[in-house]
Amino acid sequence: KAGVTQTPRYLIKTRGQQVTLSCSPISGHRSVSWYQQTPGQGLQFLFEYFSETQRNKGNFPGRFSGRQFSNSRSEMNVSTLELGDSALYLCASSKGLAIEYEQYFGPGTRLTVT
Amino acid sequence: AQSVTQLGSHVSVSEGALVLLRCNYSSSVPPYLFWYVQYPNQGLQLLLKYTSAATLVKGINGFEAEFKKSETSFHLTKPSAHMSDAAEYFCAVTTGGFKTIFGAGTRLFVKA
Numbered sequence: 612k613a614g615v616t617q618t619p620r621y622l623i624k625t626r627g628q629q630v631t632l633s634c635s636p637i638s639g640h641r642s643v644s645w646y647q648q649t650p651g652q653g654l655q656f657l658f659e660y661f662s663e664t665q666r667n668k669g670n671f672p673g674r675f676s677g678r679q680f681s682n683s684r685s686e687m688n689v690s691t692l693e694l695g696d697s698a699l700y701l702c703a704s705s706k707g708l709a710i711e712y713e714q715y716f717g718p719g720t721r722l723t724v725t
Numbered sequence: 726a727q728s729v730t731q732l733g734s735h736v737s738v739s740e741g742a743l744v745l746l747r748c749n750y751s752s753s754v755p756p757y758l759f760w761y762v763q764y765p766n767q768g769l770q771l772l773l774k775y776t777s778a779a780t781l782v783k784g785i786n787g788f789e790a791e792f793k794k795s796e797t798s799f800h801l802t803k804p805s806a807h808m809s810d811a812a813e814y815f816c817a818v819t820t821g822g823f824k825t826i827f828g829a830g831t832r833l834f835v836k837a
Contacts, residue, residue, distance in 0.1 A: 644825070646827075653827060653828070653829045654815060654827035656827075659824075669824065701768055703768075703769070709819075709825060710756060710757065710825075713774065714769075714771065716761075716768030716769040716770070718766070718768050
């Protein structure tokens with residue numbers, strides 16, 4: 612069974628631009644969660660989508676948004692990029708809500724904002 | 726609010742020695758506790774999960790963790806370290822709000 616895939620793996624953007632990251636979950640998984648990983652803040656939960664609905668949200672500004680499609684694939688968008696948005700963005704999929712089912716993580720998208 | 730503290734950002738052990746990575750959670754008992762491992766340039770992999778079924782949880786790669794409510798701890802152990810265990814380890818809890826909160830991580834070094 613194919614694992615969680617994230618595209619692109621690496622991305623360089625300029626301050627003020629916007630970016631869209633993509634996550635394809637494991638086949639049959641209906642929940643996708645997004646996390647931001649930085650050396651200073653560690654791993655922080657962004658949001659979780661289940662059946663195309665956002666079920667949980669972390670403490671991030673509205674510039675961070677996401678969506679999930681009917682095939683469970685998910686996208687995360689960050690608008691008006693700031694230098695502090697440079698991070699590894701991880702997505703994880705699970706059969707159901709992450710609180711009940713094991714999460715499988717993708718390799719991440721490394722975003723660099725210059 | 727639920728929180729997770731991992732004691733020691735770096736731990737170094739010799740190959741064959743006991744591995745002990747410490748994790749403490751805030752006082753309210755979380756629904757679930759986890760340990761994840763992250764190898765360089767990779768995502769996280771679940772090592773084990775506590776769900777209140779048993780206080781001693783066995784995971785993959787010879788790791789296990791014991792839930793101790795009186796100490797609000799969920800320390801990860803492995804009797805004998807292997808070079809391939811060198812990685813970063815994260816303790817995590819789920820909250821009543823269905824969010825997963827991660828500790829800051831502990832990088833494990835294994836010396837030959």
